[in-house]
Amino acid sequence: MKTDALFYYLFQEFPSIFFELIGQSASLADDYQFTSIELKQVAFRLDGLFLPPPDKPNLPIYFVEVQFQLDETFYYRLFAEIFLYLYQYKVVNNWQAIVVYPRRSIESAQPVPYQFLLSSDRVRRVYLEELGANQSLGVGIVQLVVESNKKAPAKAVNLISQVRQQITDERLQQQTLEFIETIVIYKFPHLSRQEVEAMLGLDLIKNTRVYQEAQEEGKLEGKLEGKLEGKLEGKLETIPRLLKMGLTLKQVAEALDLDIEVVRQAAPKQP
Known part of the structure; x- marks a missing residue:
């Protein structure tokens, strides 16, 4: 999954995060629909728009662009798309x-022709x-997408803890x-599902699609209940890799549901 697609999925599923990102009230998400629109007659596509309902012309339209690569033509294209949209849809907002x-x-x-816009509150x-x-x-979840691979595991574990504390709605x-897990899988494609599950804490994500797929495909080591020795062995084998990725002994112990002394004993010895 490309990084920009990951962001658009994030804004689609959690529109309140966008408004937090720009310093607005998260409740504004209730007044907007996030969508993408293809403009007629030219090869332009607006991948991210937050559109207010027609009965609220006082609310602004937000054009959202996620730009993760240097592109000298970006602003030319951005303003061409915006003004073509305003023309085609006769926008009053x-x-x-x-x-x-x-x-x-x-x-x-x-670009010189657009400096007056770029220096205004339009952009x-x-x-x-x-x-x-x-x-x-x-915003922390957004930052996880661009966090370095060295720091991402610890940040993901901290975010999971925040989710459990701050979000009471089970769904x-x-x-x-599940979205945090998706980001981690995106950032560490070389890790097995078992290692991702261990990193994030198996009990936290047991109902996610990835976990259920792993069960169906027989990729989990043993059944969730029983075969405890096999599960413990798998956890012990995972400890050195998680520590190498930057997690502390305490974070690994919490993620794997192990006593910290067990983790300490399984940690690679320093030369």
Whole structure:
């Protein structure tokens, strides 16, 4: 899954996170529909729009672009798409373009014809690398997408803990955990499902699609109940790899549901 597609899926499933990301109330998501629209007669497609209902013309339209590669033609294309949309749909709402960058260095130079727009409040750029650490749960999930592989496992474990504490709705909690798992799988395609499950804590994701697929395909080591020795052996084999990826002894113990002394004993000895 491409990174931008991951973001659009995130905004589709959790629209409140978008409004948290731009510093607005998460409740605004109730007034918007997230969609993508293909513009007629030209090869343009607006992949991300937050559209308010027709009876609320006072609310702005948000054009959302996730840009993770340097592209010198990006702003030319962005404004061409926006103004073609405004023309074709005879929009009466105000509008704002939100561009999400992983870091400032990815942004291309500002074309002279559009500098007046880029310096106005019509365009807002979000640099994920520059967001503070003490952000909301939703923003934390967004940051996980661009977190380094060294720090991502520990951040994912912390986010899972936040989800369990902050989200009481069972369906929404499970959906959020599943999305965190999807991000981790995307970031670590070389890991087996068993290792991802161990990293995140098996009990946390036992109802997710990935976990259920693993059961159906017979890829879990033994049954969930019984064969405890086999499960323990699998956990012990996973410990060195999780520690190498940056998790602390405590985080590994919590993720694998093991005593910290067991983890310490299984950890590779320092030369």
